[in-house]
Structure formats: structure tokens, C-alpha cells
Amino acid sequence: MPVAQAKIKPRADDYAQWYQDIIQHADLAEPAGVVKGCMVIKPHGYAIWEAMQGDLDRRFKATGHKNAAFPMLIPMSFLEKEAEHVEGFAPELAVVTHAGGKELEEPYCIRPTSETIIGHFFAKWIDSHRDLPLLINQWANVMRWELRTRMFLRTSEFFWQEGHTAHATHAEAEEEVARMLDVYRDFAREMMAMPVVRGVKSAHERFAGALETLTIEAMMQDGKALQSGTSHDLGQNFGKAFDVTFQNAEGEREYVWQTSWGLSTRMIGALIMTHSDDDGLVLPPRLAPIHVVIVPIYRKDEERDAVLEAADRIGAELREDGLRVEVDKRTGMKPGAKYYEWERKGVPMRLEIGPRDLEQRAVMSKMRLAELDERGRPVKEVLPWDGLGVEIGKRLDRFQEELYERALKMREDNTLLVDTWDDFVAAFEGSKSSFVYAHWDGTTETELAIKEATKATVRCIPLEGEGPPVETGKCIKTGEPSAQRVLFAKNY
Amino acid sequence: MPVAQAKIKPRADDYAQWYQDIIQHADLAEPAGVVKGCMVIKPHGYAIWEAMQGDLDRRFKATGHKNAAFPMLIPMSFLEKEAEHVEGFAPELAVVTHAGGKELEEPYCIRPTSETIIGHFFAKWIDSHRDLPLLINQWANVMRWELRTRMFLRTSEFFWQEGHTAHATHAEAEEEVARMLDVYRDFAREMMAMPVVRGVKSAHERFAGALETLTIEAMMQDGKALQSGTSHDLGQNFGKAFDVTFQNAEGEREYVWQTSWGLSTRMIGALIMTHSDDDGLVLPPRLAPIHVVIVPIYRKDEERDAVLEAADRIGAELREDGLRVEVDKRTGMKPGAKYYEWERKGVPMRLEIGPRDLEQRAVMSKMRLAELDERGRPVKEVLPWDGLGVEIGKRLDRFQEELYERALKMREDNTLLVDTWDDFVAAFEGSKSSFVYAHWDGTTETELAIKEATKATVRCIPLEGEGPPVETGKCIKTGEPSAQRVLFAKNY
Numbered sequence: 001m002p003v004a005q006a007k008i009k010p011r012a013d014d015y016a017q018w019y020q021d022i023i024q025h026a027d028l029a030e031p032a033g034v035v036k037g038c039m040v041i042k043p044h045g046y047a048i049w050e051a052m053q054g055d056l057d058r059r060f061k062a063t064g065h066k067n068a069a070f071p072m073l074i075p076m077s078f079l080e081k082e083a084e085h086v087e088g089f090a091p092e093l094a095v096v097t098h099a100g101g102k103e104l105e106e107p108y109c110i111r112p113t114s115e116t117i118i119g120h121f122f123a124k125w126i127d128s129h130r131d132l133p134l135l136i137n138q139w140a141n142v143m144r145w146e147l148r149t150r151m152f153l154r155t156s157e158f159f160w161q162e163g164h165t166a167h168a169t170h171a172e173a174e175e176e177v178a179r180m181l182d183v184y185r186d187f188a189r190e191m192m193a194m195p196v197v198r199g200v201k202s203a204h205e206r207f208a209g210a211l212e213t214l215t216i217e218a219m220m221q222d223g224k225a226l227q228s229g230t231s232h233d234l235g236q237n238f239g240k241a242f243d244v245t246f247q248n249a250e251g252e253r254e255y256v257w258q259t260s261w262g263l264s265t266r267m268i269g270a271l272i273m274t275h276s277d278d279d280g281l282v283l284p285p286r287l288a289p290i291h292v293v294i295v296p297i298y299r300k301d302e303e304r305d306a307v308l309e310a311a312d313r314i315g316a317e318l319r320e321d322g323l324r325v326e327v328d329k330r331t332g333m334k335p336g337a338k339y340y341e342w343e344r345k346g347v348p349m350r351l352e353i354g355p356r357d358l359e360q361r362a363v364m365s366k367m368r369l370a371e372l373d374e375r376g377r378p379v380k381e382v383l384p385w386d387g388l389g390v391e392i393g394k395r396l397d398r399f400q401e402e403l404y405e406r407a408l409k410m411r412e413d414n415t416l417l418v419d420t421w422d423d424f425v426a427a428f429e430g431s432k433s434s435f436v437y438a439h440w441d442g443t444t445e446t447e448l449a450i451k452e453a454t455k456a457t458v459r460c461i462p463l464e465g466e467g468p469p470v471e472t473g474k475c476i477k478t479g480e481p482s483a484q485r486v487l488f489a490k491n492y
Numbered sequence: 493m494p495v496a497q498a499k500i501k502p503r504a505d506d507y508a509q510w511y512q513d514i515i516q517h518a519d520l521a522e523p524a525g526v527v528k529g530c531m532v533i534k535p536h537g538y539a540i541w542e543a544m545q546g547d548l549d550r551r552f553k554a555t556g557h558k559n560a561a562f563p564m565l566i567p568m569s570f571l572e573k574e575a576e577h578v579e580g581f582a583p584e585l586a587v588v589t590h591a592g593g594k595e596l597e598e599p600y601c602i603r604p605t606s607e608t609i610i611g612h613f614f615a616k617w618i619d620s621h622r623d624l625p626l627l628i629n630q631w632a633n634v635m636r637w638e639l640r641t642r643m644f645l646r647t648s649e650f651f652w653q654e655g656h657t658a659h660a661t662h663a664e665a666e667e668e669v670a671r672m673l674d675v676y677r678d679f680a681r682e683m684m685a686m687p688v689v690r691g692v693k694s695a696h697e698r699f700a701g702a703l704e705t706l707t708i709e710a711m712m713q714d715g716k717a718l719q720s721g722t723s724h725d726l727g728q729n730f731g732k733a734f735d736v737t738f739q740n741a742e743g744e745r746e747y748v749w750q751t752s753w754g755l756s757t758r759m760i761g762a763l764i765m766t767h768s769d770d771d772g773l774v775l776p777p778r779l780a781p782i783h784v785v786i787v788p789i790y791r792k793d794e795e796r797d798a799v800l801e802a803a804d805r806i807g808a809e810l811r812e813d814g815l816r817v818e819v820d821k822r823t824g825m826k827p828g829a830k831y832y833e834w835e836r837k838g839v840p841m842r843l844e845i846g847p848r849d850l851e852q853r854a855v856m857s858k859m860r861l862a863e864l865d866e867r868g869r870p871v872k873e874v875l876p877w878d879g880l881g882v883e884i885g886k887r888l889d890r891f892q893e894e895l896y897e898r899a900l901k902m903r904e905d906n907t908l909l910v911d912t913w914d915d916f917v918a919a920f921e922g923s924k925s926s927f928v929y930a931h932w933d934g935t936t937e938t939e940l941a942i943k944e945a946t947k948a949t950v951r952c953i954p955l956e957g958e959g960p961p962v963e964t965g966k967c968i969k970t971g972e973p974s975a976q977r978v979l980f981a982k983n984y
Contacts, residue, residue, distance in 0.1 A: 035563040035565045040560065046559050066535035068534055068535050071527040071530040071649055073530065075526055078526075094588050095589065098589065100584060100637035156591075157565070
């Protein structure tokens, strides 16, 4: 595929362009162009999504969920059964009006989310309290027609998982909502090396049709927040809309209590904006499609065979140690050009192997974020062939942890407690953003007024222990009483 | 979920009803009803698809393919760029005419297959012979509006993988087509325990837009053939339609040579109709979501704790041995009812454990297709706790192999060489079908005349070594010369 020629725009110069450049230079995706607002996820980007899917799927199954598949088309009338739901989603629907050469009697929409169609089937499947809890997940593509799109962050078609569960009591449903939020938090922490704030969405930002929406919010390098996964307490709203009832132990019929929770390809955008730098993508090893790239180096033809043989052998040995390894044997391309390409693609570790290394039974290694020495050259490390896989494993584990610590420090350095309106406005001046904990009177009216004035919104009301210590105070904007500080930021 | 009450209709009485009953009783899927021609794949059915996906995905990656994701919507004009392609697919399209509250300037169809949209992107990605071969696979849902649907076999929306590759020469593309056909054959053999005939499709049955379509055809228990995977030599047809060119080593621009190949959720239908019996689903262990179900048996409360503890412990040990195990601890349900349910769901092996087994440090085991003893009761086997995982593993391996042998024998018992038209007609009388190798003059006209008279079609022209020894002869219908016998059968 043609190699992008231009350089990556530095973050400090144009953050939005930097983000797009990373995607292009790391060959993750490209805008579909001919299909409005959609994208093509290219192999390197899709491999990251597969790594995310594999890990999340294990977590969902470990918590008792099973995968299933529901139709991608939903009768338009289904959306209308839940009043808030249709109001939230109607403007974004893609509608199928013709099929099989005929106009349809009732049009279908392509699912923007599946609460309605799944509610319809839950009503058929659930009869007794013995059928509960019903714990289902679906990996799917969904469609929300977006006017302003941005790769991974907001596209008309996107990929996600949507969990849908039904319970006998509200308490059990609330436990599920919290459990799955924690699964998302753990995934973000352990796999993405991304710290998040868990909290409750304001009424204005709640999922259309939910009683309550919980969220994990992550800070991007420009100080903005990215909603990274949401878990909804649907109450009995969809149960009533789709007549999902069960016979309880006393023989009475009740509506079920439902939840839904979702995480999407948007997380690839979050990954980019959490860790990457002006040299390209930076990937946490646990999600990196390639852990280690081996670049063979030789000048003369007589060196060639021995070096390539050693590179292949080391590659095979490391694969046996469970590492994902690429041996870059392309000809007609200088080592430096290869280094540059793999750095941009975010491979965590590079091994260089040349004739001298063969004699010394060693390789030269370089980490993706290696520090520079006094001469401005990246610090490299000689690693012996013996025990190489173990040593690399240690360095990848350390790299994973360092990325998390770095992201956490970035967030801490950009988090403020603000108590005056002037300071609040100053924190969001121009293109500035940070995580600002401030008091709010809890009304949508005030939330919208703050947004109007600063472009900052209530990202969440932090759960206990997530934000600063809980204390009462007065709303930053209206002076009305506030029970606790909430998290404000500009957002994606 | 409500348990189906009615019995499974025996195959001999009503084969089509038997097939539907298996799906219902094994809880694999159900018709969507409200979305025409679509189905819901329920957890037990979806787990089989996940097992298929996992294995195929490894095979695709081992042969150098990478996954990617392309838009599910395709501009209608794209379909029209390849004349045969649009003719083949236009009648089955679902069309999106409105989105985001507005009528679209150009309607989109939901992909019936992705050669066109992928051709569009291949044209952007391929520039030089160094970019070739380009080996892409996509796991996706597709939509073909079907009038007569049947769960798994033919539904409007279905799930599949579609491989799309581009090569510098026709020879390389032909190698790829054959390679992926063999991957399908191996998957069918090794995972599905399903023998297949590899062959070339007649012109009439060829993929719309291909030079040649290769197929694997399997015999179902009613003697009909099921096309189970296809691999297409697209020649330069889509290359020319979408201007996919590359600069060759001599600096000249050429059109690429493309292939595509697909296998779908239809394979779950094939699995059902290859192995299942009148008692329910029969699953080859390598694709079974549950290898072993453990049913604890106790009469008195004082026996209960010890039996459940042993069942859980054995379950945990077997899981450590890599087995997929379910311990059925449901209360208020007799062991016999549990046996019946798990048999219908196709679990290959059942373990029963009661108080006496605790004393003897053993379990009673029963295979899904256990023979009956002289008193008409299924043969069971006592297995000691020590080394249980290994012993179960051996029996599952043997069961996998027995299923293949049984399916192969069924096919051999129902395969005929036919040389007269009368015998041919007799072979397909009424609802009868078998695999009939007979001579054909190679024309579509004759193929259609044979279909008209007998409902049998040319399933494939077998590759060398797949059918009977190659010999010339005279067409069964017209008496015109024929180069080799071809495979006839009624089909799904």
C-alpha cells in the first residue's frame, strides 16, 4: 500500500490534524468517502479491535453473559414504543424503505442500538423468575447518521458490543449496571493503560430511555474528556414498552428490570489520544497486534543469509514464548525507513540484528518511547539471546505499566478544583480543557448555561472515591446548593 | 426460557419439520418474525458459530490473511459497474433511501456481498507489484432479501466471512482460490466431521461476476446436497470495473487478478443435517459449546452437599484439562429431564454422579450416540476419577472421528453411478435424492432441462480424485459427448 509521505503534524500545532495523521500514518483506518460518515478499518486498526474484543469477551463470559445475534433491521414502529428512546434516536436513523424490488409496507431502520428489538424477544423468552437473570451480549455494527464525523470517535456506522440483561428486582439490575461499569474500568486500566473516572451521567446526558446512565470518562492529551463506555439502568421502561413480564415466586406477574451497556470502536480513538506522540501511534503491549518487530541489518550479500536465518529463528522462538512478532525482511528498504514505519505503527519494541550481534549472540533492542541520550539518540539496550523471551516480556510489562502511570500523571497534572466562575471560565478559555471538579446545582438549565458560556459539560457525577473527597458547596454558576463537586470538561 | 413441550418429529416422517424441531429443541435460533426472513441466533447456536469462527480465523491468518472492516452500505451505482454482478444481486437488495431525516441523493443498498465496495478501496491501496498479493478477510453480516427462507440455510440477513484478495497474475489468483477451497475442506473434515466433494460450479451456478466458482458440497441425511463454502476466481472483472491496477516490475500498469471466498452461518444448518438424529442435535466435540455435562444425582438432603461438592470439583478439574464443562445443579428438575434436555442440545458426553460414585471414586458416563444394550437401554461406562480428563479426551476424539466415518458411510451408501436417463429419473423420484455421478454435455440448456424434469442440478464438476475415476461418456439427457461424470443432486 502507498506509504504516506507527509510528516505527522505535531500535537502542539494542530491537535485535530495530529489525530488524523496518526490514523493515516499508522494505517489504522480511512474515511469511506463514498459512504457518508463511514470508515474502513484497515488491518492494523482492526487487529487492535480484535484484541479488545477478545479480552472483553472473556470478561463478559466470566461474569455469566452469553453472546447472541439479533436482526440488524428494526421495524420503525418498535422505536416509537418507548417515547424518550424514539425522541433520542429518530433524527439519526438510516431507513430501509425498499427490499426485494418492492416498497415495504412498514419501513425498517438499521439498528442504532438494540433495546427495542431485544425487548421484543425477551418478552417471548422470559416467563418465570427461573428464567432470570437473562444475561445476553451482542457484538454488532450499528448505524447512527452523524453530520460531523471523526474516525473512530463518531462515525455513522460503528462496531460495538451491547449487553442486554433482564432481572427480577431493581436491586439486581443496579448491581449488574455497576458490575459492568467495573468491567469497563478494569479493561481500560489493565488492557488500555488508561485511567478513567467512574460516575453518573446528568439527566441531560443520559441514554434515551434509561433511568440512569453510568459512564467511564477518560482524559485525552488535549485535556478533553472521552466517554469510553456506558452502563444503563433501564428500570422497567422497556419492560413496559415491550411487555416483558415474569411470574414471581408468589405467582404474580411483574415487569422485568433491564440493563444495557456498550463499548465501541471509539475506544481505538481513546487509545490513540491517550498514548500517542508526535512520532506516531503508541500502543500498550496487551493490545498491540505486534509486540516486537525484528529488523535484520546487513551490508554485504555474504552477511545476508546468516542474519536472516538468525532473525527468523529468534522470531520463531519468541512466538513460542507467546509474543506477537514480525520479522521485517523487505528488500529495497533501508533499516532506518523500517524503524520509522514501525514506530509510527506503535510497535512497542524493536530488535535490530546484524553480523556483529551474531558473534555476540545478542540483539540490540529499543522501546517505542525510549529516552534520548546526551547526544539526542534513543537509548538502546543489548539483550543476549539466552532468555530473550523472558527479558522482553518483563520490558513489555514495564512498558504497559509506564504508559498507565504516564497517562495518570497527565490527568493529575490537568485536574483542577475550581470554586469561582472566573477561574472556571479561564480553565476553558479558547481551546483549553482540563478535568475541573466544581459545584453544580444539578439542573439541566444550569448545565446548558455553563455549556453555552464555556463549551464545558458535566461529564459525570463521580462515584464515591473517584473524584475529590465529597463535600457540599455552592454552584459555580448560580450559587445554589450543591451536594458534591462534579466533573466538568469539554468532550468528544 | 420456556421449554419446548412437543416432541421432535422423526426424520422419516417429515424431514423439513424435523430440521425445524431440532433448531427449536436445541434452542439454537428462532425466526425473527417481525423482521421478514431474518432470524435470532440464540446463545447455544451462536456459541457454535463462535467455535467455527475461531477455528476458521486461525486458518485464514495462518495462510497470511488479515481482517478488516468495510462499510455495510454500498452506493447503488457501485453494483452496476459489473454487469453480471448487478444482474445476479439486484433482485435481492435491501435499499436505504432515507437517513438522518432526509431523502438521500443516491440510495445505498445493504451489502449482499462486498466485491464492489472492496474493489473501490483496493484501487486506492494498490499501486505497485510490491503491494501484492493483498490478502483481506472480513467477518460481517450481509443482506439478501429472500422470499422462501429457512433458518440458517437461507435467511435475509446472515453472517459470514468473505475473503477478498488481489494478485499480480492469474496463476497466483488460481492458487489462492484452490488454497482457500482446501481450507474449507479441511475445516469441514476436521472440525465439522463432514466429508465434502470439491468441484467446479457449472456456468449457471457460478457467482455473479466470477470466471469460475469452486465449491465444497456436502450430503445431508435426506440425500440432498448443501453448498458449504465457495471460492471464486474473479479474473480481472472487478479490477476493470473499479480500475484496480498496479505497476508491474517492468513499469507497466496492469489490472489485478482477484479472488473472493465465503462461508456462512449456513454451516450450522449443514452441521445439524449431517449428524443429528430423532433425539435432537448431535455435535462434533470440536465445535460443541459444551463437551461434557455433569448431572449430580441425590435423593436425600444429606447426600446433596457431598454430591454437589464432588460434581463441582470434577467440573473444575476437567476445565483445567481444557474441556468445556457444564455442571447442571438446577433444582426442582429430575435427572431424567436434564438428560433429555442435554441430549437434545447435542452435548457429546454426560457424566452422572451420585452417592455410590463418591464411594467408588468414579462417575457413570454416557456418550450422545451410545448404543443400546439388549434391554434397550443406552450403554454407559464407569470411569474412575483418576485420569478422568484424559479418558474423556480420548472418547471425545473417538466420537469426533466416528461422526465423520458415519457421515462418510451415509454418503457412500447414497452415491450412485448412473448411465441411463430412466435410472437417473428414478434416483430423483418424489422427494428422493442422492449423489448421482452421471455424464452431462456441459450446456446450461441441458442442465436446466434436467432440473425441470427431476429437480436435480449439477452440484459440481468434481476435481480430480474427488468423484469416481475420470472417464469420457455420453450425456445422460442428450447423448452428446461428455469429458467426465459430474455430481448431480437436489440441493438446499
